Amino acid sequence: MKATVLAVVLGTATPLLAASGLTTGKPDIRSMSALAFGPEGVLFVGDSRAGAVFAVDLGARPAAQVKDPKPITDVEGKLAALLGAKPSDVMVHDLAVDPVSKRPYLSVSRGRGAWNEQWLLANDVADATVLVRFDPAGTPEVVDLSSVPFAKVVLPNPIDESKKVEWKKTSLRSDAITDLGFADGSLFVAGLSNEEFAATMWKVAYPFDGPVSTTTIENYHGAHGKYETESPVRTFVAYPLKGKTHLLAAYLCTPLVTFEASGLKDKQHVKGRTVGEFGSGNYPLDMVVYRKEGKQKLLIANSNLPLMIVDPAAVEAYAGAITEPVKTYTGGVAFEQRSGTGIQQMDNLGDDHIVVLRRLAGGQLDLAPLPVRRF
Amino acid sequence: MEAPAEGPHRVSLIGLDEATRRSVADAAARPRALAIRTSTERPEAPGVAGTYSLDDEGLHFRPLFRFAADVSYVARASVAGERLLRTFSAEPPAPRDPPHVVAFHPAAGVLPANALRAYVQFSRPMATRDTARHVRLQDDAGREVPLAFVEIDEGLWDPGRTRLTLFFHPGRVKRGVAPGERLGPPLVDGRSYRFVVDAAMADAQGTPMGAPFAHAFRAGPADREPPRVDAVEIAAPAADGTLSVRLPEPLDRALLQRFLRVEDAEGARVPGTSAVDGSDTVWTFRPDAPWRSGAYAVRIESALEDRAGNRFDRPFDRVEGTETPPSRALRVPFAVP
Numbered sequence: 001m002k003a004t005v006l007a008v009v010l011g012t013a014t015p016l017l018a019a020s021g022l023t024t025g026k027p028d029i030r031s032m033s034a035l036a037f038g039p040e041g042v043l044f045v046g047d048s049r050a051g052a053v054f055a056v057d058l059g060a061r062p063a064a065q066v067k068d069p070k071p072i073t074d075v076e077g078k079l080a081a082l083l084g085a086k087p088s089d090v091m092v093h094d095l096a097v098d099p100v101s102k103r104p105y106l107s108v109s110r111g112r113g114a115w116n117e118q119w120l121l122a123n124d125v126a127d128a129t130v131l132v133r134f135d136p137a138g139t140p141e142v143v144d145l146s147s148v149p150f151a152k153v154v155l156p157n158p159i160d161e162s163k164k165v166e167w168k169k170t171s172l173r174s175d176a177i178t179d180l181g182f183a184d185g186s187l188f189v190a191g192l193s194n195e196e197f198a199a200t201m202w203k204v205a206y207p208f209d210g211p212v213s214t215t216t217i218e219n220y221h222g223a224h225g226k227y228e229t230e231s232p233v234r235t236f237v238a239y240p241l242k243g244k245t246h247l248l249a250a251y252l253c254t255p256l257v258t259f260e261a262s263g264l265k266d267k268q269h270v271k272g273r274t275v276g277e278f279g280s281g282n283y284p285l286d287m288v289v290y291r292k293e294g295k296q297k298l299l300i301a302n303s304n305l306p307l308m309i310v311d312p313a314a315v316e317a318y319a320g321a322i323t324e325p326v327k328t329y330t331g332g333v334a335f336e337q338r339s340g341t342g343i344q345q346m347d348n349l350g351d352d353h354i355v356v357l358r359r360l361a362g363g364q365l366d367l368a369p370l371p372v373r374r375f
Numbered sequence: 376m377e378a379p380a381e382g383p384h385r386v387s388l389i390g391l392d393e394a395t396r397r398s399v400a401d402a403a404a405r406p407r408a409l410a411i412r413t414s415t416e417r418p419e420a421p422g423v424a425g426t427y428s429l430d431d432e433g434l435h436f437r438p439l440f441r442f443a444a445d446v447s448y449v450a451r452a453s454v455a456g457e458r459l460l461r462t463f464s465a466e467p468p469a470p471r472d473p474p475h476v477v478a479f480h481p482a483a484g485v486l487p488a489n490a491l492r493a494y495v496q497f498s499r500p501m502a503t504r505d506t507a508r509h510v511r512l513q514d515d516a517g518r519e520v521p522l523a524f525v526e527i528d529e530g531l532w533d534p535g536r537t538r539l540t541l542f543f544h545p546g547r548v549k550r551g552v553a554p555g556e557r558l559g560p561p562l563v564d565g566r567s568y569r570f571v572v573d574a575a576m577a578d579a580q581g582t583p584m585g586a587p588f589a590h591a592f593r594a595g596p597a598d599r600e601p602p603r604v605d606a607v608e609i610a611a612p613a614a615d616g617t618l619s620v621r622l623p624e625p626l627d628r629a630l631l632q633r634f635l636r637v638e639d640a641e642g643a644r645v646p647g648t649s650a651v652d653g654s655d656t657v658w659t660f661r662p663d664a665p666w667r668s669g670a671y672a673v674r675i676e677s678a679l680e681d682r683a684g685n686r687f688d689r690p691f692d693r694v695e696g697t698e699t700p701p702s703r704a705l706r707v708p709f710a711v712p
Contacts, residue, residue, distance in 0.1 A: 078421060080413065081414075081417070081421050082421045082423065083423070083424060083439065084424075084438050084442055084443065084446060085440065086443070089443075110440055130439070142439060
């Protein structure tokens, strides 16, 4: 999804990973369910199958500036050529742009035999086992993880493989980790646990040398008219509201919920504040924060609705919370719409662009840098 | 090129001269010497990802993923001023032989009219989806017997998904219960039946059986008598150490594999392997270690049932005061001389 880094690293020097506790070897990653870059260009990989998060040092690499970025066309065709498969047999699970080299990294799977219904997400269909990056010429290469400095932290009590999503007949384990975000020295990991209330936000200090805190979370879904504790966060970002770090999280059908980060304490159950209902029958797929004309905005990509822009100032100004059924399809904080359907993944590419992975009307998947001025 | 349907894949450049061998000693030079792509039409496409190695035989490329049968690959070699080009695909996988039913139990031609369970053993793990739609019981006129089995959409499978357990609807087998009173028992004494698994029943990979399976049997009188412990016959171990236990009547095959065991004089379990014959009336046991002379016993767990659900310690259902009192001792002693 994206690197939710509050301060994007824009240094010119070769980054030195100061983090201790990394060992060199082959990380035993089973599924690259979610990717995010952290401080000094460390790559976090959320692995739902293993119920673990990895921090991978991608090594010294020159810092790059973004200049006139070009779209990469036919992403699936190129990945298929790289993996020796048909384009219909490769799938992209997540996208993260390296804040140092500005190169896009994708987690990719080969084979999508399990696809059988419209609400399946990539992680429901297959396990991503390959990390791919594109060079500036738009050529993909497999990132060799056979011997890299890395650290691993096992999450306590991720949801069992045997638990099923009744309405889509999949294992809930695919949603053990749905998104990652780094803020205030910690990695926040959204997903599902075996706790009484399954929806969970884990917090892991980085470097991974401390305990993992587990907070179960719930929120009111205005479209469903009830409090939900089973539905996982689909995408979130860390953002300061009134000077305090909050997590702004979006869920299926599409409530926007805020959680104050300092309130996410170990072994506690926390109710979020539902500040918006942005339309049912929709997965919010990804979220980024961008800056235009000196103001930061939140951009949400959706499975079935257009791009949405939310002004954090409006969230700060919104005093209430949605606690009653929303009968008008949308409600709460106002949002703007922009064209941009078919966008599955997004990340910031420098200050002036957001790179999107999008399914075009003609069927191709491309990776396109969109200038933030168009929003 | 080695791209068999089974086993590892590789593309090798063999018979290298010394100069060529030196030129590919540097790993960075290897992709230029030997490159594999998915098509000739798109030279800008990246090469197939994989690893290179150099040994006495030559330069080898092993793909990250096995080559596919439905993708055309081009291997280009460029060594010592010579260019070689080969197109290839992986060998298609051998057509899978369809799955089939290995056995149906109880295998006897006559089943008690109040039979409780049946087992269908398949040749490999099966798709469990909609199992109930693929199995049925037909009467002698070829009509489906409605509600013959307890309907469980995905069926009751063993963990390996090769054995399907069917329950004749207990509400129809047990006397004095509403469905049985309304519909009558699924099997009627004296009538003939066919148990059918239809041709669409598929294995876990989706390969259907292709041909239906049918097992014909007749329903006999209902069995409402518990099996009797005093009718269990144990023969002394044979020369190869195999102990044979003849049961008073055919017992439930799956339960036999779990609820019979051999104990020594102290009551400790004797480790070994057991088997049930095709008629479900003879249980054999071979200990892991040779028998020692002394006292042993065959232990019958009370959960062991005959084909109609009668246990050694009580019948499946009974009308008060009408049946023989069941036998109680669940340990049958025997001695090894």
